[in-house]
Amino acid sequence: MTILRIPTPLRPYTNGKNEVSVNGANISEALNDLTLQFPNIKPHIFNEGGELRPFVNIFIGENNIKDLQGVDTPITNGEKLMLIPSIAGG
């Protein structure tokens, strides 16, 4: 079980929750579990081909999964996952 932080712009799709518990040995499985729990979030994270959308950044601990093994990055116990959105307000 891993905690995934949900940013404000995506909270409408997680019933307002700021953190969600997800299961999975790697990022791909954890995101799959997220979309099973909250199907409405799926189109905002994945494109039609099932790939992560380029503007979605997922961090494990303080590292971007793009700098690790992408969605195959293993999740070790206790590391928090964070979805980091693009926001543009000023």
Place this chain on the structure above:
Amino acid sequence: MLPELSREEILRYSRHLLIPEVGLEGQRKLKNSSVLVIGTGGLGSPVALYLAAAGVGRIGLVDYDVVDTSNLQRQVIHGTSTIGKLKVESARDKLIDLNPDIQVDVFNEPFTSENALRIARDFDLILDGTDNFPTRYLTNDVAVFLGKPNVYASIYRFDGQVSVFYAKEGPCYRCLFPEPPPPGLVPSCAEGGVLGVLPGTIGTLQATEALKVLLGIGEPLIGKLLLYNALDMSFDFVKLKKNPNCRVCGPNADIKELIDYEEFCGVPSHDHDEGSAGAGLDITAPELAERMKTNHLKLLDVREPHELEISALPNALNIPLGELAGRLSELDSADEMVVFCKGGSRSARALELLASAGFKKAKNLKGGINAWAKEVDTSLPVY
């Protein structure tokens, strides 16, 4: 040679001169430095005020808007007495009152691919305080092409982000966000709102980073992103690395000049809630009032439920935009329907969604319920 400080300046900056990390030399560095603040809104207000107070010698302000009453909940550089005035002039007057020793250059024009390099060229540092994706990508690319640090901050509701994007020493904005989100996914402050004090918190952090970079002290947020949430009162830091495939600062960059950023982002380069669904798909508030006298029209309100407490139209069905895709069964595609929101942006997106689901008889209320409140039923408030 750094400029000397006058006796008055020594007194004015005495609390800086007492800090060894700033001192007389640091203060002279600040006097010799220049920063360009893009946007004089929520972030630009505290940024410009604190940098002026700190004695940054030349501050450039870029904005083309005028001060509106709805700005004053957070844009503290402006005031009730400057409503209707150009933002750059309102801001300049405040800055010069705060510190008459500095120079303020104003650019009363939108920041675009045509003028951005000319405007930014003569400044040491760029501060991104804009309110929309196209101008953020433009600001990043300008900073990369001119080899200048881009002190970045952005806000939404209770969330803030701060970083220093400096391609010479670390990643740029595009390394983190190679592409903008699809239009409509991330609401703007004009649509989604923002806690008034949030740009104060985040803008002062942005000003802090700017001063550190100018003074060459501390550890600026190069290669780091600060994430703030006001509700949780959480500060998180993550590491950012240069993206080897970055299209502007990577080794194989293929973007060598400024592009059409509105086309790239699919949204206009301003944060005004004034959506249009396109030719033939809009209906004005007076037209709707006329039609409602004779025709039976379905009204669909795609705002959030709490907005209905501010203003509402009788007999309108409320389905927030985020829920619309899952609640189409509540609508009949045979009905003539008018969709509305606050200003017309969300309803324009709702219309696209409806059209793709086979609803061909829907129209968008241009200017939203605010237009109705201004032009038809003036008993309703505008928000």
